[in-house]
Amino acid sequence: MNAQDLNKKKAAEFATKYIEAGMTVGLGTGSTVAFFLDALAEKNIEFTGVTTSNRTAARGAELGLKIVDVDEVDHIDVTVDGADQVDTYLNGIKGGGAALLMEKIVAKNSNKNIWIVDESKVKPTLGTFPLPVEVVPYGSGQLERKLAAKGLNPTFRMTDAGEKLVTDGGHYILDLHLNGIDSPELLSQFLSNEIGVVEHGLFLNTADTVIVGGDEIQVLDRQH
Numbered sequence: 001m002n003a004q005d006l007n008k009k010k011a012a013e014f015a016t017k018y019i020e021a022g023m024t025v026g027l028g029t030g031s032t033v034a035f036f037l038d039a040l041a042e043k044n045i046e047f048t049g050v051t052t053s054n055r056t057a058a059r060g061a062e063l064g065l066k067i068v069d070v071d072e073v074d075h076i077d078v079t080v081d082g083a084d085q086v087d088t089y090l091n092g093i094k095g096g097g098a099a100l101l102m103e104k105i106v107a108k109n110s111n112k113n114i115w116i117v118d119e120s121k122v123k124p125t126l127g128t129f130p131l132p133v134e135v136v137p138y139g140s141g142q143l144e145r146k147l148a149a150k151g152l153n154p155t156f157r158m159t160d161a162g163e164k165l166v167t168d169g170g171h172y173i174l175d176l177h178l179n180g181i182d183s184p185e186l187l188s189q190f191l192s193n194e195i196g197v198v199e200h201g202l203f204l205n206t207a208d209t210v211i212v213g214g215d216e217i218q219v220l221d222r223q224h
């Protein structure tokens with residue numbers, strides 16, 4: 001296992017401390033969450049997992065975990081998810097695994113949000129990781145041209161087979177290749193107001209705690 005994966009695994013295993021029997025737990029998506037699912041299965045406690053993607057639902061089922069959809073629960077105690085980049089205010093970019101829409105829905109319905117990342121993902125400011133924007137297929141070419149004219153350097157996310165990637169929700173992803181984001185709030189507002197944008201990967205004021213895997217585990221808590 002390479003150093004980055006080892007650090008993801010360390011953060012994921014540490015996060016299981018926050019999960020108690022009987023809880024309803026939002027389960028994010030991605031390789032770090034995959035380590036978390038393994039560690040949770042090993043912990044062998046009863047809990048209800050709320051999925052954020054077909055991938056997480058399938059892996060959870062393989063591990064014998066109880067996995068349900070978000071509308072089947074009346075609350076979510078805590079959600080554990082990965083992130084692609086996290087800044088010093090604990091804002092982040094997510095969606096590298098194309099699950100940002102369901103991840104945001106689950107996060108916004110959770111009492112607490114914990115992110116698990118390796119240390120390479122913590123940056124002073126956001127934006128060197130391409131910002132995913134989930135868009136309705138109809139008119140997405142027009143939207144691409146509009147975002148390009150704004151200097152946001154969009155590219156459609158493609159599959160290995162050279163097709164436009166389709167998310168679990170049936171949408172496309174436009175990745176914005178930015179050179180840093182001066183104001184995440186303004187960009188978030190702009191994108192949310194664009195017709196055809198379903199959701200974007202800026203997760204602002206969402207994470208309560210970020211667990212950073214490195215030589216040592218660092219726990220960063222949001223100052224409310």
Ligand SMILES: O=C(CO)[C@H](O)[C@H](O)COP(=O)(O)O
Pocket residue numbers: 028029030031032033081082083084093094095096097098099100103
């Ligand atoms: O937002 C996500 C999926 O949409 C993931 O949490 C993010 O891409 C991190 O992935 P990984 O743990 O594989 O590095």
